[in-house]
Amino acid sequence: MASSHMCGPCTRMDKSASAVKFCIDCEDSLCTDCVNNHKAIKATALHHLIDEVQAGKVFSIKRTCSDHPDMSLEFYCSNHESLCCRTCSVNTHRTCGKILPIDVAARGIKSSVMLNDVIEDLKGLLKTAEQLVEDRAKNKENIGKAKATTLQTIVKFKRQLIQELDELEKKLLTEVDETELKLARTAESDLSDIKIRHKAIVDISEQLEFLTKHGSESQILMLLNTIRVDISKQENALQNLIPSYECIHVNFKASKIKTTLNSLGSLELKSVPCSIAHKSSKHKQAQISQEHEEMPTKFKLKNEFKVPYSNGRIASIIVTNDNKLLLCYSGNDSKALSIWSETGDHFQDCKLAASAWGIAIIPGTNEAVVTLPSINSIQFVNITNMTQGKLMKVSDHCYGITVIKDMIVLGGMGKVYFLTMTGSLIKTFNVGSGNLHTLKTGKMEMIYCCEAVNNTLHCIDINGTIIFSYKSTEFIGAEDVALDGKENLYVTTWRSNKLHRLSSDGKLLDTLLKKEDGLNAPFAVAFNKNYTKLYISNGHKEVLIFDCA
Template identity: 35%
Template sequence: MASESRNMHCGNCSRRSRYNNAVKYCTDCEDALCIDCLDVHGNIKLCASHHVINVEAVDGKVFNISKSCKIHPDMVLEYFCSDHDTLYCRSCMASDHRSCDKLLPIEVAAKGVKSSTMYEEIGNDVTTLTSAVQEFEDQKNKIVLNLNDSKIYVQDSVKKMKTQLQERIQEIEAALMSEIDKLHEDLSKESADDIGKIRDHRKNVQNISEQFNSISKHGSESQIFMMIHNIKEQLNCHVNGFQQLVSSQKNVSLSFNESKLLSVMSMVSSFGTVEIKESSLNIDCKPLKIHQAQIVQQQRKIPAQFKLDVKFKAAGAYIAGIGATKDNRLFLCNQTDSNLYVMSDKGQQLATIQMDGPQWGIAMEEETNSAWVTLPDKHSVQAVDVVTMRKKGQLIKSPGRCHGIALIDDQIAVGSYGRIYIMCKTGEIKKTLDVGGSEVHSISVGQKNQLYYAQGNIGKSTLKSVGLDGLVTSISAENVNYLIGVKLDRIGNAYLLECAAAHFKIYSFEDKSIKTFLTKNEGLNNPYGFAFSNDFSKLCISNCNTKEILVFQCT
């Protein structure tokens, strides 16, 4: 490809049937330039800020950045929304980003992208995935070699028995050897197929790696920024496919179990059995953790005003936890009976999900289309599909009654009486954190995986968190009363719901202050749960006494 680049003709000249060799390439114009055209290009005001690189660096296969909007293919990506962490065009701005606080041109948002956390993490993810695929292929090749060695070992074992079994050996040897060969053939074919798939993954990841390295070295900040967002989805796709392939693999070989042929010669119909020995492969491939670039990250402002938009009831049920989806559907946990209600933020009932008992807390995991719901009376957690709006999976048992719930990495934090249990999604208890007091009604995860928790039966107390090491820390100097709900946002604020006093408060980690924003005057009446919409434009609060859901507009 490098030799092709050196022979590239000037695009402007070629369109005029002249074939001058190019010396530079403009990545904004996507055109090669000869010496003369380069001089003209540099003197055009519109092109003065364009990114020009040596023509040798151009590789049509690698240096390829999509500038078209996925939603509006005929439009060019021009802006970045930090609220939604996405690139968008002018049409998207008008339809989806009117209420967003920070809309920046890509050139502005991309400033300093090479020093951002996201750039570093993308680079690490590309390197990690490349290494994992290579390690997987190496291990699979070793498995094939070991499979061949095990075949020879088993066949030797069979031949040794042959000399002892005399007449009977001739009758059964062929059948057993055929079985061995068939198993070996099938396993070898499976391994060969798997190696082919692995190589496909390696080629795909190598292409991404080459693209990343090429654009990192020669691209402009805008192009690097766009490239990062373009390959996030590709990386996630490859990681998911690669994880599925890895999870289906076993370390296979053949072994031979001798039967007691010598003592029961007349009764034997075979030398023994051929078994497949399996063990899991140990490939280090974790899900990607691609975050917004810290240097360009522009977060939402704290909601400062709340205006009641609508209030409604969910079939007269006492609602505790509330989960909100990206499309503003509300999953309402019902303490009255086993019905979990799904409603719009305007009060329209969309579905009723029959759970295995009354519910309390809910944690949304839309990446897997799941919501995790606590069933206190059943001492269990149960999953719900947020797309089909149906119950899925069996009950996951907790050591005690469970109320609050949160997701921490790929595990579940469940609040019980004076304890928080860290559980696998299969129910295995990984850690028990002793926080004392009474029931843990709500849990929220901080940026460093510390767990902020609310215990609604305790009168005066401070906002507290507990680390995974079990250390409990008091966060606020000012007391909160009967704190039943706590949630954190991305910019260092905790939202607090006091049930008995019917107060909704905000704690600022920056100035360590607690401010009250909603009280009984705004309609709160023994509130039990709350949730923000994904863009923090709406706040939903459940009133236990009035059995109402209040929906506030946030500004």
């Protein structure tokens, strides 16, 4: 980077001119003339110029490959969520599905889930660091107060004794002073250390905020990949520091003066662990993933939100491991897939090759696969950064989809197709006669298929054997199915405005929700990961959120 006071281009031409602007894209300081030239040249006209005084805030972004130091980072691998050079893209990432130039991958980064997650991680770190600064400052203050309290106790105790105990009193007072000095030094050291860490986290936050406002998308992406390591280091450091922090209480413990006169007493130190706890997003996700095996018995409407898209409807809902909602939208290609919080806050949309219907997450990966029935295709999606992946043609208008034993299973017109992950057809089974709008898989590797046109829920195994087919006069328009921790089945019937519960062997248990509970053409249905919330797409563009107990 050029000097923060002298113009870079002029300096390289042995001229002297003071810089007034800084180009983030070129990472160069510019004088007034060079700024005008910069704006005039077509290739640099759209570069981001900032005041020279702000240039020092630009974060130093790593641009070379760690494995190949002589190679520049040019690509982004969606599969591994990592930057790579040309050599890495050919060797390490040869079989990855989507390798993009950094400029392409960085499009939309300012509104991405990745940026939101990093900002949230930084907010969490900053909050913990600020709490620790306050806690350590209070601890230091309390040590001083404890000294005063202890001295008062000693004086009161001393007044009850005869004059001959003065020497013992002096000895104990000295011990108090020495103890206070030692504790104060420790407290000062703790406070000083956490202030340094707090400043480091603030600096990272300011750099990210600055580049988010003024930097290019490429720089933001590269910065995110750079600071994630720093965030992890700071997080690990805080997790290690917190258990070592103690809040010391100094109390005076009186001696048994009638039986011993060689001491007034002693100082008793009581250590209380630091009450501040830092919970990382990874820790929260691990907690969320624990399943509740009990069958919900109560459903209370807690909240609802509308999807502000024209045309179409919410065809499918699935819940990610961190309890975010993925909505498939039928009728709008540019918003075919969107991600929302569990309370209805919108994060990001993902444009696909066509409007979407069904979606299934590939276990153990950050990828999902979506059905696009209007073009007889399925498409892979990276659900971490919401970027589209490989598009594959299929032989039918497929709607429902699930993944089981490294096989993609699709529901077509009266048929269930089993495909490899590369799209090769393995086997086909006949199931019903209408479109199978939904396929869901249980723990026992059974596949549940909703055939709305014939008001039927089918259950088959991976060999195509039909285990049961449930149908009744109130089961009108069976559209989607969700499973609880006991493998009970929750089926929406959009024509009869109901949510039914069936046992895993296809017996009707009860009807849980009806029109009077707010259901109006219920379509997609899904539980969160611990079965405490139930989501139902209601009508075309509304999602109802029920608390379960």
